[in-house]
Amino acid sequence: MLQNNPELKSKIDQLWNKFWSGGISNPLTAIEQITYLLFMKRLDELDLKRQADAEWTEEAYTSKFDGMWVPPEFRTKLQGNETAVELMDIRAQDERQYGLPKQSLRWSEFKRMKAEDMLQHVQGKVFPFLKDLNGAESNFTHHMKNAVFIIPKPSLLVEAVKTIDEIFAVMEHDSQEKGQAFQDIQGDVYEFLLSEIATAGKNGQFRTPRHIIKLLADLVQPQLGHKIADPACGSGGFLLGAYQYIVTDLAKKAGTTDIKPDEDGFVRTSVAAALTEQAQAILSASLWGYDIDSTMVRLGLMNLMMHGIDEPNIDYKDTLSKSYTQEAEYDIIMANPPFTGSIDKGDINENLQLATTKSELLFVENIYRLLKKGGTAGVIVPQGVLFGSGKAFKDLRKILVERCDLKAVITLPSGVFKPYAGVSTAILLFTKVWGPKDKVTQPATDNVWFYETAADGYSLDDKRSKQEGHGDLQDIIQKYHARNPEVDTDRTAKYFMVPRSEIEAEGYDLSLSRYKEDVFEEIHYDAPGVILDRLIQAEVGEADLANVQGGIVRELLALKEMLG
Known part of the structure; x- marks a missing residue:
């Protein structure tokens, strides 16, 4: 980084x-x-x-x-009934009169x-x-x-x-020299530039660290042909993360073996040249992003275009509003929606059922609504979503447990989003099973896998300096894909599984601390007399105890005599 x-x-x-x-x-x-x-x-x-x-x-x-460029204001307005020869002649005339050699641009x-x-x-x-x-x-x-x-x-x-x-x-x-993909370095530069937006007072706008985006991609594993979305995409980081994961997966399937892990342990290649024209077209048409800030939409478009996606599908839309009517559209959703702020109650999409104006709750419900049946989401939420006592909080968690297969709750350290915010967050991984209007005949979740992340490979202060190793990131991926309810039963470990019945009994509380068992290590201390002898010896050294007249030593001797 x-x-x-x-x-x-x-x-x-x-x-x-x-x-x-x-x-x-x-x-x-x-x-x-x-x-x-x-x-x-x-x-x-x-x-x-x-x-x-x-x-x-x-x-x-x-x-x-190649060729000439004619500014839009100088292009002849055509009537629609010109012949092909006439059209070519008109365009050639425009180029001669107003055109600029594109090479000069x-x-x-x-x-x-x-x-x-x-x-x-x-x-x-x-x-x-x-x-x-x-x-x-x-x-x-x-x-x-x-x-x-x-x-x-x-x-x-x-x-x-x-x-x-x-x-x-x-x-x-x-x-x-260092073997890091050029586009990854460019992404780091771009993310550093974008980090300055935090000082512009934009509500809730802060970048998701690139290694956390890669973590989510490795967890949800998007594939070529999946329709992938981020309903609050900002500069397009999650869409780019999905793109790079798929490109790498295709390269490995094609026999590429010389891709080295990056400094966070993730295997990525940015070389899209290996894609066939058909695969590139499918992939480019697979990525969809929306944001309510027109500047961020432009930044997101340029970010993806700078990474080789010629025509990104990023648009200006409020995905929580009445004007956004999509439902059951996407196979994969990766998102870090805004944590703060409330939505104007009168403009909330009527298909959203939660009785709340809190954006963090509405976005998760909306992501559930936007998934196809069988579609999977990886969403970052503030940890308050996991245990909030309000009715809307509980109703959302019930949706995730009963209408979705809630696969995992992965808690992240509070410093992950510094210097922008110190809020504690968690990753929710879930697959949609029942639609909003379906009658649930059997709750979709059997067990929920919990993981308590202690480190992400970077210091948890404002500097976020790289630490030795990868923290827990690669362990999370390995343990998540190998999770087993019969094996992951140790509640004192950093990861374990909890059956749905227990979560239901706890009012759908999804906080890891609710189910984790603390281990109290027994500590053995020396007898009081031994400790007093040690203190007395430290005070008098080699002196004769009989000749010590007063002070702390006398008090210690008196205390020892009282102990017998």
């Missing part, structure tokens, strides 16, 4: 300081502008790499920078310009080209419509471009 690369962290700090001193002090505004530049840089690099891969494999690939081209020319070129040409990248009808273009490039000074743009080039050089060096 980034904490272990002081050079990279220093470069990113420099970038932040340049934007701050350049007049862009709002963290959310700064991250958006920096992301646009990262996107320009990565788009150029990915395109060049794909061209090189295509030449090596002799597969067809059309560069995004590459990062590697415009970074050589003089400061004034660069700012004018990026602001007036490169950025509009990016907004129009996937065509007028694309989801990306729709959400980029109101995006603006507001870097105000030529000097700031030049310094930012130079620093981003230096950041990418360090990432490339780390990729080659």
Whole structure:
């Protein structure tokens, strides 16, 4: 992770300081502008790499920078009754009159310009080209419509471009020298940039650590062909985690054996080039994300596109509102929905049955509703959801136990989300068995597996420094997939299984402490007389006890005499 690369962290700090001193002090505004530049840089690099891969494999690939680009405002409006020949002629005329060579819009081209020319070129040409990248009808273009490039000074743009080039050089060096996947390092950089959003006062917006995302992916094990969603996706971290898990799984099935575990013990490859065109198309169409912040939607779209997903399905939607009517749509849901805040009661989706406005409860019920029967969810919740005494809390837990197969409750240490929040959290893993309108003839859960995570491989303070080893992460994955109600019976261990009947008897309480048995170790102490002799000897050393006249030693001797 980034904490272990002081050079990279220093470069990113420099970038932040340049934007701050350049007049862009709002963290959310700064991250958006920096992301646009990262996107320009990565788009150029990915395109060049794909061209090189295509030449090596002799597969067809059309560069995004081939040909001419005509700004939307100069495109001739067609009537719909032109012949193919007329249409070609009109487009050719538009290109001759208004077109720009796409090659001139590459990062590697415009970074050589003089400061004034660069700012004018990026602001007036490169950025509009990016907004129009996937065509007028694309989801990306729709959400980029109101995006603006507001870097105000030529000097700031030049310094930012130079620093981003230096950041990418360090990432490339780390990729080659330390064996860490380039996209993982890039993800760490992006997550570090996004972490600054926490200071912008955005309610409930904080990033899920990448190793926790990987943990959830290894637990739910998404597969190619699954329809995967995150109903509160933010910058798209869980969707990216599912994508990378599937790509790695396909690579291993294809015979790849040289993938090394990362520093957290997870086996991942970011090389999507090994995917067939059909598999890539299936995978790209499998990932769906929604968020209620238009800026986060844009960041999420660019995040996934920077990782090789050309047309991400991320949209602006409030998935708890009446306007969102999807139900039983998804095979896999991975999410860390907002922990805080209440929803306007009048706008809550009428299909949600819990009598509450608490977002953390409504999101879990909504995730249950969005799963297909047989679909599985991995959801991070505040631990209060596990034991809250209110009716809505109990009703939600009853849904999870009776209408779902609640597979596991994995508690996480309170420092996992520092420096954003110190709240204690847990992972819920459940599979939908009964729909909301089905009559439950038999509760779906037989046993619930509990695991008490003590460490995640990082310090639990605000610094979150990497510690030796992987903490409990790999043990969680191994023990979860090997769980057995006949074996996992030791309630004094860090993991064990609890039958549904016991959970029902406890009012559907899902807190691990309710079922864990504490072990009290018997400690043997020396007899009081022995302890007193030791204290007296420490005070007088080699002195003759008969010659000691007073002080603490006399008191100790008197106490010993009283003991007999």
